[in-house]
Amino acid sequence: MNKKIIIRTLEKIALYMELKGENPFKVSAFRKAAQALELDPRSLAEMDDVTKLKGIGKGTGDVITELMDSGKSSVLEELQAEVPKGLVPLMKLQGLGGKKIAKLYKELGIDSAEALKQACIDHTIQKLPGFGPKSEDKILQELMEFDSRPGRHPIWKTEEAVATINEVLENIKEVSEYSVAGSYRRTKDTSKDLDFIVATAEPAKVKDLLLAALPVEGTIASGTTKVSVTVEFQDPIDIDFRLVAPEEFVTALHHFTGSKDHNVKMRQLAKSQNKKISEYGVEQEDGTIRTFKSEEEFFQHFGLPFIPPSVREDGRETDRIEELPELVTIEDIKGDLHMHTTSSDGANSLKEMIDACRSKSYEYMVITDHSQYLKVANGLTPERLLAQNKEIRELNKEYKDIEIFSGTEMDILPDASLDFDDDILKQLDFVIASIHSSFQQPQEQIMERMLTAMKNPYVHMIAHPTGRIVGQRGGYDPDVEQLLDWAKEYGKIVELNASPYRLDLAVEFLEMAQEKEVPVAINTDAHAIEQLEVMAIGVRHGQKAWLKKENVVNTWPLEKLKAYLKK
DNA sequence: GCCGTTTTCGGCCCGACTGTTTTCAGTCG
Numbered sequence: 001m002n003k004k005i006i007i008r009t010l011e012k013i014a015l016y017m018e019l020k021g022e023n024p025f026k027v028s029a030f031r032k033a034a035q036a037l038e039l040d041p042r043s044l045a046e047m048d049d050v051t052k053l054k055g056i057g058k059g060t061g062d063v064i065t066e067l068m069d070s071g072k073s074s075v076l077e078e079l080q081a082e083v084p085k086g087l088v089p090l091m092k093l094q095g096l097g098g099k100k101i102a103k104l105y106k107e108l109g110i111d112s113a114e115a116l117k118q119a120c121i122d123h124t125i126q127k128l129p130g131f132g133p134k135s136e137d138k139i140l141q142e143l144m145e146f147d148s149r150p151g152r153h154p155i156w157k158t159e160e161a162v163a164t165i166n167e168v169l170e171n172i173k174e175v176s177e178y179s180v181a182g183s184y185r186r187t188k189d190t191s192k193d194l195d196f197i198v199a200t201a202e203p204a205k206v207k208d209l210l211l212a213a214l215p216v217e218g219t220i221a222s223g224t225t226k227v228s229v230t231v232e233f234q235d236p237i238d239i240d241f242r243l244v245a246p247e248e249f250v251t252a253l254h255h256f257t258g259s260k261d262h263n264v265k266m267r268q269l270a271k272s273q274n275k276k277i278s279e280y281g282v283e284q285e286d287g288t289i290r291t292f293k294s295e296e297e298f299f300q301h302f303g304l305p306f307i308p309p310s311v312r313e314d315g316r317e318t319d320r321i322e323e324l325p326e327l328v329t330i331e332d333i334k335g336d337l338h339m340h341t342t343s344s345d346g347a348n349s350l351k352e353m354i355d356a357c358r359s360k361s362y363e364y365m366v367i368t369d370h371s372q373y374l375k376v377a378n379g380l381t382p383e384r385l386l387a388q389n390k391e392i393r394e395l396n397k398e399y400k401d402i403e404i405f406s407g408t409e410m411d412i413l414p415d416a417s418l419d420f421d422d423d424i425l426k427q428l429d430f431v432i433a434s435i436h437s438s439f440q441q442p443q444e445q446i447m448e449r450m451l452t453a454m455k456n457p458y459v460h461m462i463a464h465p466t467g468r469i470v471g472q473r474g475g476y477d478p479d480v481e482q483l484l485d486w487a488k489e490y491g492k493i494v495e496l497n498a499s500p501y502r503l504d505l506a507v508e509f510l511e512m513a514q515e516k517e518v519p520v521a522i523n524t525d526a527h528a529i530e531q532l533e534v535m536a537i538g539v540r541h542g543q544k545a546w547l548k549k550e551n552v553v554n555t556w557p558l559e560k561l562k563a564y565l566k567k
Numbered sequence: 568g569c570c571g572t573t574t575t576c577g578g579c580c581c582g583a584c585t586g587t588t589t590t591c592a593g594t595c596g
Binding site: 023024025026027028029030032033054055056057058059060094095096097098099100129130131132134135138182193195220221222223224225226228240242255256258260263264265266267268270271276277278279280 | 568570583594596
């Protein structure tokens with residue numbers, strides 16, 4: 001029995017219990033059991049007794065055992081017999097939770113979205129105790145909008161909204177400090193909504209100014225310290241603003257940066273020290289509230305080093321603090337191994353790209369324009385590539401402060417051949433191989449193409465290994481584990497493409513790469529000088545996988561990298 | 568349902584907002 005199926009079953013049981021209106025602690029016990037399994041790196045076969053895991057006891061352990069023995073769960077089956085399936089999607093509606101849905105089912109027999117809609121239209125909802133005319137209106141509204149609302153927003157779409165809001169906040173003089181928080185600050189590749197913390201002594205005034213400056217489409221909640229609105233940018237997106245007093249800024253920022261699991265862990269830790277964390281400060285044993293000047297100081301208060309937002313995820317980060325000093329940081333980056341110029345589809349010339357990298361104080365850089373197959377990107381023919389190679393060699397003599405490698409981003413063609421012959425490739429310093437075509441091929445064919453590149457002795461790196469676009473397309477679906485095994489076997493680097501459109505490899509695969517000791521390069525794939533800045537996003541994405549500096553080749557000094565590429 | 572260096576019962580992170588109440592339950596993050 002697959003571990004993932006067991007995890008999903010435990011979560012499903014929790015969901016059905018919620019719909020039954022079960023004790024919330026019992027519900028969360030099943031969620032915690034699912035999480036305990038998920039966070040344990042071992043396979044089920046490797047665990048002799050699951051109840052030894054913290055969070056799994058007799059009840060949840062029995063469910064797991066039954067699933068392993070018979071492939072089914074009588075607990076889930078009983079719940080499913082009792083709770084209509086049609087109630088499950090109702091949990092997604094804003095403002096409706098397990099208890100209210102359970103009540104609607106028990107009292108009115110509502111067992112589906114359609115039945116709920118009809119009950120709203122017939123005005124039977126508002127007669128139910130605990131519900132009223134406003135609830136009825138809201139539910140109906142939610143039901144109408146639900147299908148058209150986007151789920152999670154990819155980071156490349158939210159960036160624009162964040163920049164706009166930052167600008168608005170910057171220009172309100174009553175705002176003393178502000179920051180985006182939430183999953184965006186943690187550099188998740190998608191976000192459900194955006195959170196902003198705003199420090200001000202005049203919350204009411206700031207609230208009015210803020211709402212007046214934004215294209216607000218609707219209001220979800222509007223209190224004195226918390227405002228939730230739907231704002232119309234490219235797509236409508238929900239934004240939470242928390243207005244706090246200046247001294248509360250740091251604890252509020254920490255709280256609303258999350259993750260939820262990280263906060264739970266921190267609060268438990270505080271409790272064990274007889275303290276209490278809230279968004280307003282840390283209550284000491286004697287009842288006084290302590291506030292902080294910085295998050296560093298906040299963590300220090302609990303005897304912890306600064307934990308960067310990027311790794312505040314599953315709550316285990318507080319147990320991995322000894323690894324924090326080894327994490328890759330933006331200051332460690334010594335070069336960028338993937339960028340384009342006007343020779344192919346870039347917006348800036350060779351010299352402009354070089355000057356931009358010099359101003360970033362990089363030790364080295366690689367020019368990697370597209371190859372001839374990619375006609376839409378004006379890919380270079382062997383002749384143009386060799387001419388560029390010569391030009392780079394000349395420029396390299398001229399610039400003493402940076403080493404300019406001559407490279408290519410060569411297509412792996414649909415027929416599993418490579419776009420350049422070996423006698424061309426061997427004249428280059430750095431060869432990237434990547435797939436830009438025939439994504440729909442079956443996995444065996446994709447993998448055959450990858451294997452050709454892996455086996456070629458002149459190829460150094462596989463770029464954007466899965467071809468995904470965050471929140472838009474899945475890519476060409478390679479068997480990533482196999483790919484990483486090959487990379488290890490044939491000595492290839494895999495890329496962490498830092499473009500917010502890609503962030504490819506994804507976090508789980510980067511973890512796998514590090515475990516298999518496959519070196520990673522964090523590259524911007526810049527098509528214009530401004531895009532060199534996405535390196536910071538890539539680094540934070542890498543931190544989410546706990547990538548260590550030593551495993552990221554472009555943190556290495558020039559000589560070490562050169563020696564590695566030559567072998 | 569799970570857990571225990573206040574250990575087999577009683578708590579489980581903490582607080583804001585809404586809509587319903589007339590003091591609070593439910594939902595959300």
